[in-house]
Amino acid sequence: MLVHKYIIKRILLSIVIFFFVMLIIYALMRCLPTSYIENVARAKSQQPGSKSYEEWMAQLTAMYNMDKGILAGFFYWLGDFFRGNFGDSWYYTVPVIEEFHDTIWLSFVMGLITMFFEIIIAIPLGIIAATKQYSRTDYTISVVALAGISLPTFFFASLLKLLFSVKLGWFDLFGLVGRNYNQLSAWGQFLDKANHLFLPCLTLVVISIGSLMRYTRTNMLEVLNADYIRTARAKGLSERKVIYHHAFRNTLIPLVTIVGGSLPGLFSGALITETLFSIPGIGYASYHAMVSGDIPFSMFYLAFLAILTLLGNLISDILYAVVDPRVRIA
Amino acid sequence: MSENETKNTSPENEEVQYSLNDDRRVKVLSPGAMVAKRFFRNRIAVVGLSILAFMFLFSFLGGIITPYTEDEQFYRSEYLNKEYAGVVQNVDFRFVSAEGQDLGSVLQAQVVLATQRGNDSFTYRDVDYQVIEEGTDFYRVTLADGTTLGIAYKDIVNSSVEGAKISYDFYYNALLAYTNESGSFSADGKEFTIDENGVVSDGSNEVAFISRYVVQPIMSDVFLSRDFQEMLIVCLEDGQDTFTYTDENGETAEYSISYRPDVKNWSVRQQTETRIYDTYAAPSAKHWLGTDRNGMDMMTRLMYGGRVSLIIGFIVEIISTVLGIIMGGLAGYFGHWVDNLIMRIVDIFYCIPSMPIIIILGAAMDAMSVDPQIRMLYLMLILGFLGWPGMARLIRGQILSLREQEFMTATEACGISVSRRIFKHLVPNVIPQIIVSVSMGIGGTILTEATLSFLGLGVKFPFASWGNIINDVNNTFVLTTYWFIWIPAGLLLLLTVLAFNLVGDGLRDAFDPKMKR
Numbered sequence: 001m002l003v004h005k006y007i008i009k010r011i012l013l014s015i016v017i018f019f020f021v022m023l024i025i026y027a028l029m030r031c032l033p034t035s036y037i038e039n040v041a042r043a044k045s046q047q048p049g050s051k052s053y054e055e056w057m058a059q060l061t062a063m064y065n066m067d068k069g070i071l072a073g074f075f076y077w078l079g080d081f082f083r084g085n086f087g088d089s090w091y092y093t094v095p096v097i098e099e100f101h102d103t104i105w106l107s108f109v110m111g112l113i114t115m116f117f118e119i120i121i122a123i124p125l126g127i128i129a130a131t132k133q134y135s136r137t138d139y140t141i142s143v144v145a146l147a148g149i150s151l152p153t154f155f156f157a158s159l160l161k162l163l164f165s166v167k168l169g170w171f172d173l174f175g176l177v178g179r180n181y182n183q184l185s186a187w188g189q190f191l192d193k194a195n196h197l198f199l200p201c202l203t204l205v206v207i208s209i210g211s212l213m214r215y216t217r218t219n220m221l222e223v224l225n226a227d228y229i230r231t232a233r234a235k236g237l238s239e240r241k242v243i244y245h246h247a248f249r250n251t252l253i254p255l256v257t258i259v260g261g262s263l264p265g266l267f268s269g270a271l272i273t274e275t276l277f278s279i280p281g282i283g284y285a286s287y288h289a290m291v292s293g294d295i296p297f298s299m300f301y302l303a304f305l306a307i308l309t310l311l312g313n314l315i316s317d318i319l320y321a322v323v324d325p326r327v328r329i330a
Numbered sequence: 331m332s333e334n335e336t337k338n339t340s341p342e343n344e345e346v347q348y349s350l351n352d353d354r355r356v357k358v359l360s361p362g363a364m365v366a367k368r369f370f371r372n373r374i375a376v377v378g379l380s381i382l383a384f385m386f387l388f389s390f391l392g393g394i395i396t397p398y399t400e401d402e403q404f405y406r407s408e409y410l411n412k413e414y415a416g417v418v419q420n421v422d423f424r425f426v427s428a429e430g431q432d433l434g435s436v437l438q439a440q441v442v443l444a445t446q447r448g449n450d451s452f453t454y455r456d457v458d459y460q461v462i463e464e465g466t467d468f469y470r471v472t473l474a475d476g477t478t479l480g481i482a483y484k485d486i487v488n489s490s491v492e493g494a495k496i497s498y499d500f501y502y503n504a505l506l507a508y509t510n511e512s513g514s515f516s517a518d519g520k521e522f523t524i525d526e527n528g529v530v531s532d533g534s535n536e537v538a539f540i541s542r543y544v545v546q547p548i549m550s551d552v553f554l555s556r557d558f559q560e561m562l563i564v565c566l567e568d569g570q571d572t573f574t575y576t577d578e579n580g581e582t583a584e585y586s587i588s589y590r591p592d593v594k595n596w597s598v599r600q601q602t603e604t605r606i607y608d609t610y611a612a613p614s615a616k617h618w619l620g621t622d623r624n625g626m627d628m629m630t631r632l633m634y635g636g637r638v639s640l641i642i643g644f645i646v647e648i649i650s651t652v653l654g655i656i657m658g659g660l661a662g663y664f665g666h667w668v669d670n671l672i673m674r675i676v677d678i679f680y681c682i683p684s685m686p687i688i689i690i691l692g693a694a695m696d697a698m699s700v701d702p703q704i705r706m707l708y709l710m711l712i713l714g715f716l717g718w719p720g721m722a723r724l725i726r727g728q729i730l731s732l733r734e735q736e737f738m739t740a741t742e743a744c745g746i747s748v749s750r751r752i753f754k755h756l757v758p759n760v761i762p763q764i765i766v767s768v769s770m771g772i773g774g775t776i777l778t779e780a781t782l783s784f785l786g787l788g789v790k791f792p793f794a795s796w797g798n799i800i801n802d803v804n805n806t807f808v809l810t811t812y813w814f815i816w817i818p819a820g821l822l823l824l825l826t827v828l829a830f831n832l833v834g835d836g837l838r839d840a841f842d843p844k845m846k847r
Binding site for chain 1: 366674677678680681682683685686687689691692693694696697740773777780781783784785799800803806809810813816817820823824827828830832833835
């Protein structure tokens, strides 16, 4: 069948793209001046009870195949990566996969909560804005959506902290758990974590809501201008039925593809927001790894992100092909 | 009505009557004018445009008008109360041994006992000692044979000359004269006079003074002058809390005295004026938005920060647009393998996680301590280079559809060169989309730059950027206490990005001929 062929073609293409993306990233990492690695080695060797500087240098260069050429080193890295050998994180001093496992689920939960609220808020508002085009409601929704897109995450998070944590004292400023977390019952611990996740999730929802809202509005407008809607209206159907039965179902095509495509993104973590609130998710972990020059963890995280992006594109392409048969020919 | 008619006859408003088929009857607007008309009818977009105009004036003109420079630091003077001296009133006997003799501590204790009991002699270990009262609270200790062992006294002789030693002979004679109020004495072969305040002089200069108060400086490098000590003691006896004293160098300082009953001494604090950076000053007439953590004027920093943010936004967008036009134009025009190749490159760039890459590069530049100015340049190049694929995709899509239209066949028939065909005939038709995309892209770039600067990985001190101004909220104390440090910068940032988006949105609608209004 055609769909199969199409999917296989897309997967093969994704693999090729992944190869080149990682090649570029690897080359970039290699092009960072060697003094950078020396700095790391020097810092490492000065920690109490650590190995000597020369030993660290030797280990680092061998570990990252720095003694080989860029291309050869890249193939070594790729081989290790596909064999599931991701190395040890310098910053966390545990295997990369272990740190990844410790942090990823928290980010996933945050992503899931955010996405749920994003969908149930943004899509209805987008549809309302489109059905009442050029009305006051439409302008308000559009401006609010744009404001959400324009909000700097760090500024919004700081405002929330000032209002809710400092003035009202409802939430803690940082962290995932409160001070007396260990004394709480299981239910209390759950509530404590939920309390600490409220502000980060609120930040993420407000920041991300705008683009989905605008996307919904644009697509809904396009559908509302289509001939079959005019036909439906001409048949004398109620406006309610036209919009929620005929139009909405057709808007779902692009919506399903974009939401489906963003599913892998649930795992990517929120780099900035997690860092701002000190939530120990994958974004926070990788931020600290990256700024402290932890190459193994950074390489792993970048590869992970690249795979997620490719997977997202793949899912949305496939969904598009499944939902809309016209696309398959391409 | 009649008024209107008279108005219409005025020369400038006169409507000339044209024939029905005259072209001049029809008002013709150029496409540009049409777009402008549609744009200005959109109120939200006009709001956006005015915000942008304000931001440009604020950043570029404001920097010129403001009386301060970007990194001018301000000072304020602060009064520091430093512990300066300690004063003890001497209530115990002190002892000085005569030359060649030793008045040990056991004997000292015996002397104190003897004086308390009013005895003039005591026996210790079968040796008899005489305690001769020479004056008020002043005793001489001798052996039975009259050999002087030392003296016991409560009034203390202080040298007025810095570093000078006082001999036993001088000590004895000075105290003898002081306690008996005899006015003069001779010691070490010299004549001295002594006044009722206890000032000892050798005829011309003051050499020492006698007082029951012991004044000691807290810091070892300070020498307390006689004048100062005298003044201090006068104040002590009068029960004054504060006094001012001008030393021989003409420096005036205020001193405060407080008595500490637990250790029975007075501590003297000097109030000194220190100039420190005027950090986190509250908004005032001099600094409209206060000062930041380095004591720099916040308003001025915001103006220069706006310059940096806007310039970076524009340059990055120019870089990525030029790259995008070239790549997208080539891909769209040539199609086939060129298109395939370029689009796969675009796919690859799309897949590179840009934020982490920029963070890593920023951290690497930190490690290499790159000069802030060069760093800004790198930042623009990196952001620009990571941003072109979106533009390339947009242009390629447009050109693919334009390529098949008749006017392109015409250019081919006319034999116009390929580069002219792409960049003179195809690309201008894509300009509306480019303008919209650039307008929104600048907003996005400013946001990215601000985020990086906020994380400390973008624009660095001493250069200001709205992002690195807000960076201060990482300090929780600033977050909670000093709103003027971060809220204005955040609002400017939000408004600017919002304005770019609003203008972009308005332009998109204005360029769209299908727009209803």
